[in-house]
Amino acid sequence: MSPGLLHRIDSAARRSMPLAITLLIVVLAVVPLRLPDYVVLTPRFALMAVFYWSVHRPDLMRPWGAFTVGLLDDILGGTPLGLNALVLLLVHGGLVIQQKSFHGKSFALVWFGFALAALAAMLISMALAYFLVGRTAEGPALFLQFALTVALYPIVGWVLTRAQRAFLATV
Amino acid sequence: MRRPGRVAGLATPVRALTQRYAFLGLVALGVGLMVLGKVETPLVERVRMAVSDAFVPILDGLAQPVSTATAMRDQVAEMFHVYEENARLREENERLLQWQAVARKLAAENQTLRELARSVEDSSISFVSARVIANAGGPFVRSILVRVGADEGVEKGWPALGAEGLVGRVSTVGGRSARILLITDLNSQVPVLLEESRERALLAGDNSDQPRLQLMPALAKPKAGERIVTSGHGGIFPPGIPVGMVVLGGDGIVRAQPFVDLHRLEFVRLMDYGLDGVLPVIAPPPAPRRSQR
Numbered sequence: 001m002s003p004g005l006l007h008r009i010d011s012a013a014r015r016s017m018p019l020a021i022t023l024l025i026v027v028l029a030v031v032p033l034r035l036p037d038y039v040v041l042t043p044r045f046a047l048m049a050v051f052y053w054s055v056h057r058p059d060l061m062r063p064w065g066a067f068t069v070g071l072l073d074d075i076l077g078g079t080p081l082g083l084n085a086l087v088l089l090l091v092h093g094g095l096v097i098q099q100k101s102f103h104g105k106s107f108a109l110v111w112f113g114f115a116l117a118a119l120a121a122m123l124i125s126m127a128l129a130y131f132l133v134g135r136t137a138e139g140p141a142l143f144l145q146f147a148l149t150v151a152l153y154p155i156v157g158w159v160l161t162r163a164q165r166a167f168l169a170t171v
Numbered sequence: 172m173r174r175p176g177r178v179a180g181l182a183t184p185v186r187a188l189t190q191r192y193a194f195l196g197l198v199a200l201g202v203g204l205m206v207l208g209k210v211e212t213p214l215v216e217r218v219r220m221a222v223s224d225a226f227v228p229i230l231d232g233l234a235q236p237v238s239t240a241t242a243m244r245d246q247v248a249e250m251f252h253v254y255e256e257n258a259r260l261r262e263e264n265e266r267l268l269q270w271q272a273v274a275r276k277l278a279a280e281n282q283t284l285r286e287l288a289r290s291v292e293d294s295s296i297s298f299v300s301a302r303v304i305a306n307a308g309g310p311f312v313r314s315i316l317v318r319v320g321a322d323e324g325v326e327k328g329w330p331a332l333g334a335e336g337l338v339g340r341v342s343t344v345g346g347r348s349a350r351i352l353l354i355t356d357l358n359s360q361v362p363v364l365l366e367e368s369r370e371r372a373l374l375a376g377d378n379s380d381q382p383r384l385q386l387m388p389a390l391a392k393p394k395a396g397e398r399i400v401t402s403g404h405g406g407i408f409p410p411g412i413p414v415g416m417v418v419l420g421g422d423g424i425v426r427a428q429p430f431v432d433l434h435r436l437e438f439v440r441l442m443d444y445g446l447d448g449v450l451p452v453i454a455p456p457p458a459p460r461r462s463q464r
Contacts, residue, residue, distance in 0.1 A: 027226065031233045031316070034241045034435040042307055063190075064179075067197045071204075075222045076230075077307040078314040078350055081215055084205030089197050129311040132209055133357055141310045145454035 017167045018060040021160070022049040022069050028074045039167040041141065043149040046073045048156040050088050051114050055102045056164060066092035080132040089122050091117050107154075115150045122146050127144055219313065220345030223305075223316060227347045228302040231318050238302075238437055268321055296409075298332075298440045299323050304348070313356035313378060317439055320345045323415070328407060330442045333431035336413035337401060338439050349441070353433055354414070355382050362404035363414055363427075367397050374399065374414060374427055381426040395419045399427050409444045 029045040046069050053061035070085030077084070095102075095117065102110055122142060208215045225239060249256065301323075305316035319325050321344050331338040331351045342352040352359050359376040363384070370391040376382040386393065397417040403410025415427040 014322065027229055029234070030305040030316075030435070031230065032303050032309040033237060034306075034437065041275065042309060044309070061192045062198050062405065070201075072222070075219050076226060076316070077309065078305075078312045078316070079206040080205055080312075081219060081309075084199045085204070086201035089194075089201060093194055125311070128205070132205060133311060137203050145310055150453050 007066070011171050014171045015060055015062065016168050017163065018057055019048075019065045019068070021163055022046065022061070022065075023072060025049045025156075026069060026073050026076065029073075041145050041148055043145065043152045044118065045090065045156065046070065046084065046120065047091065047118060047149065048114070048153050049160065050092055051069055051093040051095065051117055052160045054092045055099070055110060056160075057168065058096055058099060060168070061092065063092055064091055080129070081129050083132065084127065090124060091121050094120065098164065107157075110157075111150075111153060114153050115138050118146055118149050118153075188253045188369050200293050216343050220320075220343055220348065220350075223350070224320070224345040224347045227304065227318060230316070232304070234302060234318075245305060254356075256385035270461050296442060296444045298442055299325060300438055300440050301349075303436045303437055306434075309317075310378065313353040313376065314342065315351050315353065315436060315439075316376070317349050317351060317441075318347070319441065320347045320349045322346050324443070325349050325441055330401075330412065330444070332412065332440045332442060334434075334440075336415065337408070337429070338433065338436065340407065341441060351439065354429060355380060356435060357428050361408060361414065362402045363399050364402035364410070365391075365397050365417065367399055368393055371402055372399075372425075373402070377450070380433070383429055384417065384425040386425065391427055393417045393419070409442070 020093050025045045027050075029042060049060065050066050050069055054066070067085050067086040070083075070088035071081070073079070073084040073088075098113075102113060122145075136159065182349060189454070239390070253386075299319050301317035301319040303315050304318045325344055325345050327341055329341045331340055337354060339351045339353040339356070341349050343350045353376070354361055354374060355376045355378065357376055357378050359374075359375040363372050363374045364370070365372060366438060368391065370386060370393060371390065372391075372393075373381050373385040375385055384393065384399070395417055399414045399417060401408040401410055401412040413430055415429040418426045418428045420426055
């Protein structure tokens with residue numbers, strides 16, 4: 001094998017890392033942890049990962065990637081098929097349009113942007129769930145889930161930043 | 172940087188256009204999937220369970236160390252309460268011994284009456300134990316994924332039991348996994364009976380931890396703390412499975428506190444009762460089969 005081919009395989013593997021790590025996060029998030037009330041309040045880890053890559057490496061998190069992540073989330077989590085897929089796709093689309101507003105901005109601003117994205121995602125989910133399953137969830141549960149998701153974003157963001165530096169510094 | 176040639180100048184808008192159409196196509200696909208799922212297309216269910224099945228080895232591999240870790244955490248927590256726990260258990264033991272005497276007497280009496288009535292013992296009930304491998308869904312859905320499926324003979328509609336009582340019922344079955352709709356889910360409805368007042372009711376989930384009790388006679392007066400069991404009406408659940416306790420809310424809504432802590436499920440038993448079976452007594456839960464993986 002020529003070094004050119006090896007290099008290309010290496011590069012392809014590195015470039016598929018964001019989607020792979022996001023799918024892994026979706027799988028990890030459904031593992032039963034048996035904490036009281038955790039099931040209802042489980043933070044939206046998939047949203048955090050899709051947000052991170054859509055902002056920092058949109059070339060490696062494509063619309064179909066965000067859609068696939070949401071679809072897997074729906075299938076493993078038992079939500080109506082297509083709900084999270086559509087939510088993550090729309091969030092991704094919105095972020096790509098707003099890409100310039102995040103360019104070179106401080107972490108605090110990105111975090112604020114995430115809070116807005118999480119709020120939008122929550123509202124879209126609520127509307128879709130209302131259409132699909134009738135009455136939606138209780139307000140307090142939704143708000144706590146939203147708050148927990150926003151509060152935990154820096155941790156997930158930090159992990160993903162490390163992954164980005166380790167694997168994607170050259171590609 | 173490469174000098175933008177004529178081809179590149181043309182390619183950029185073309186690419187932008189295709190990307191936009193791809194995006195819209197995905198939106199349409201998402202909406203289409205939701206509509207297909209809404210009308211409960213068998214194909215959607217089959218695809219769903221096929222993908223779940225594919226993830227069973229990974230989820231199972233993850234669930235086991237997590238359950239070991241949580242067991243250790245619980246053990247440590249229990250060590251701090253060992254004296255109180257001991258006192259409580261001693262008291263409970265005393266109470267249970269009294270109940271045992273009562274149960275023995277009733278069993279003997281039951282046996283005699285059965286012989287008198289020549290009633291046939293129903294022994295068609297069997298159980299399949301399963302590990303819970305996924306427990307998510309957020310605020311909109313209450314369901315769990317368990318690690319048994321059609322390969323183990325599991326069928327749609329089977330009741331799922333925890334150690335203390337009813338958990339839900341099997342809603343979709345794959346080859347190696349099955350999804351269980353919990354009694355707290357918005358789509359769950361269980362015909363129940365209040366044990367003391369003998370009132371019939373429908374236990375309807377609303378995605379909160381305590382499902383609502385819709386009383387059949389609207390004027391019925393349930394007592395707080397009363398035990399709720401399945402009534403067997405409608406033939407979905409066999410009668411007599413413990414479900415929970417009556418909770419009277421301040422807002423006038425009667426709710427049920429499930430006996431099983433649905434957040435901490437590790438194993439469930441799926442009950443095959445042959446649909447027309449009756450359930451006179453709930454057998455004590457067998458030790459979870461570790462070999463079940």
